[in-house]
Amino acid sequence: MTSPALWSAQAHMPSVIGRQINVVSAEGAYLTTDTGARLFDGTASLWYANIGHGREEMAQVAYEQMKTLEVYHVFGRYTNNRAIELAEKLVSIAPINDAKVILNSGGSDSIDAALKLARRYWNHVGRTSKKVIISREGSYHGLHAYGTSIAGLDFNREGYGTDSLVDGTERVGMHDAAAFAATIERLGAESIAAYIAEPILGTGGVHPPQDGYFEEIQRLCRENDILFIADEVITGFGRTGEMFASSRYKLQPDIIAFAKGVTSGYAALGGLLVAPRIWHPFFEQGADSPIYRHGTTYSGHPVTAALALKNLEILEREGLVARSSELEQVLARELKAIESHAFVAATRVGGFLGAIELSSDVSAEFVTDQVIEQGFITRPLRGNAVQISPPFITTDQEVRDLVGAVRAVLDAAQARTSKARATA
Template identity: 35%
Template sequence: MNETIAIQPAKSPNSTEARDIRYHLHGYTNGRLHEDIGPLVIDHGEGIHVYDADGKAYIEAMSGLWSAALGFSETRLADVAAAQMRKLPYYHTFTHKAHGPVIDLAEKLVAMTSHLTPGGMSKAYFCNSGSEANDSAIKLIWYRSNALGKPEKKKLISRMRGYHGVTLASASLTGLPNNHRSFDLPIAGVLHTGAPHYWRDGLPGESEEAFATRRADELEAMILAEGPDTIAAFWGEPVMGAGGVVVPPATYWEKIQAVLAKYDILLVADEVICGFGRTGNMFGCDTYGIRPDVIILSKQLSSSYMPIAALVANDRVLGPVLDESARIGTLGHGFTAGGHPVATAVSLETLRIIETENLVANAATQGQRLRAGLAALGDHPLVGEVRGVGLIAAVELVTDKAAKTALPVPGKLGAMMNIALHDEGMICRVIGDAVAFCPPLIITADEVDAILHKFRAALDRIAGDLGI
């Protein structure tokens, strides 16, 4: 990621901003620049809006971090959390222990995802973030290989520009350079194949389907070069999120899955961003016909009101894992707060609201409006590509449409746009020179139009500043 936000100077020594730069280390932030400019302090939220400490309103067109499905003021979630805090504020799920909300949520998630895989899903496992869930999937897949007497079957394949987290192993799966630089990553045994970005990586005259075939052929060549018996699993987001909202071309997932099936390689679908309505269906796997062995869920699972993530897997994965735990005497893995009663209770209520309020259908409807409005800006001199599906989209900024290039310094045009959007009162995610949109599922048509208006104003401002 190449994200630079320069919004305001640091405030007086006694201000919240000044205290923050003294005591708080921020992720995905230029630490020294932050000491110069200070943070934008968000004070409260209402619907799809958040308000800074000075009272300025912003449309949160990114749902925070791709995640606040229900916006920033859903009192039903607050009420459920308070009630569960009073009843049972904490308990764990180690050593044959459980509680009502974790039992109910596991059953719910298995039921919701079982149609996606032959034979259905088997069990859900809970932790606190998508990074932890992906890390846990890696450990369980390695554990499974040992249980099957295949200790050599440990290598993992993910994709350039994919995003799967920031823990040591999940950051290794992530295919973004800044997640590896100076961290001594990726770890051994993690491989990266090409991203499915047709607009950026397609060859002259190459059709979408031919591009998809080429990507599948490249994957197969990698598997054969490494040895099929050494490859345990393939990781992929249905739609890449943090890599720039990369939407797969026609037939891509069909062809990738055929290669994996040919060589008996597990498929892990990272639905952390796509899950629970973002692509216009309940899961991205529904949208693209993906048949995974493992699904990773987080973010919209609780509308990010509480930290929670889930790994849901089928018997092909978990059968050998359970057998190995019986041989050893325990499954030596778990998190203190995994399956936390408050987080699982809030997640159950979030899923009820998404279903009863028909928010998946709303995402499809409003997403079509958003993408159509962005597509209508295609003639703007700064717009290179508009891409998206459901209620997630991105606009690739360029200064030369034919060359598909922006300013000489990569990310500079995106940084300029980021500042302009903040001035307009809107928060998006700038990824290099792409502007990403991922508003809450509760968004209305009028609010979509407000996003489009603010984005057009920011585009025109930057074009004027550049004399384009």
């Protein structure tokens, strides 16, 4: 078989060639492939298709903006109305008071920008030894150089010749505030620039925070003058039943990284919400203010910004953040019911995203492949877990049907295993 020209993301290419699922259209919560198969999007693509696919008004917004101003950069003195409008809107809903907004092209961009900003801030205020970035085991922060360096998933870090592509990174246990305290003691607070965490670990297996964890982390950050960065690339814009997980979990970050749900995937957009402590020296010191040398070619892209504004309008107009909260309860009930299955080790829910952690009797890769045959898309995650995070327009019945499809696959796998053991 001839190899395809496209080198797919995060793919073992010999394993996917000949098995690739070619999506040709989408509407609502469903995709259609080139074979005519209709598949329920149980992961909202990569966690982001929150308002659903194929909305005509989103296409119309892009068309109208392209007729007016299709693109221009926001470097230096230049800006555009849509980028300004989006920044003002984001500030109005941000869980950081008096925030400033940096726009870029996606989540990995946002992580690089956030961690560079943390080090740039400390360097400017004269505390040049504060360089180390601390992250959590099991975490995922994109695949740019900085995101790769702080990743808590070893398979995303390996093979580059060094333990960390960017020097000065440390990892601590997923729920272990004591390990964070011990790391501060070992390294010294004057060497640590920032601590970064996903409020809910996503790709690492959907792990919500344990009670008291972030309260202790934030106390340690305050007492040791360490910046706290919330990676809300997955959780931002309604996925946890509030606009930001920082609000739900009472976090007070210095920087929030966002992407995905800001446009529901209708365009590539990410960015940062930056607290006054961090932005003030770059705005308010006149000739002595430094320049933060950030920026991507499509920062503040007017079409992308227009789509984000319309997406946020739809979320509010249709009450989809509240609907996400309702769907969380449906998902929690369905996952609780499947916990009794012999092949299920545990289930987890945090907002309208969940995971079914499987026993060693069956692999998540096998289950997700089999569920596709029943018309549902799920995704294998770290820890032999199955991801569930559909769009916010999903019905209660579709949640039940999705979890039911997973149960059916597990039942069939259990029956085969029992039969094999009986005949052994």
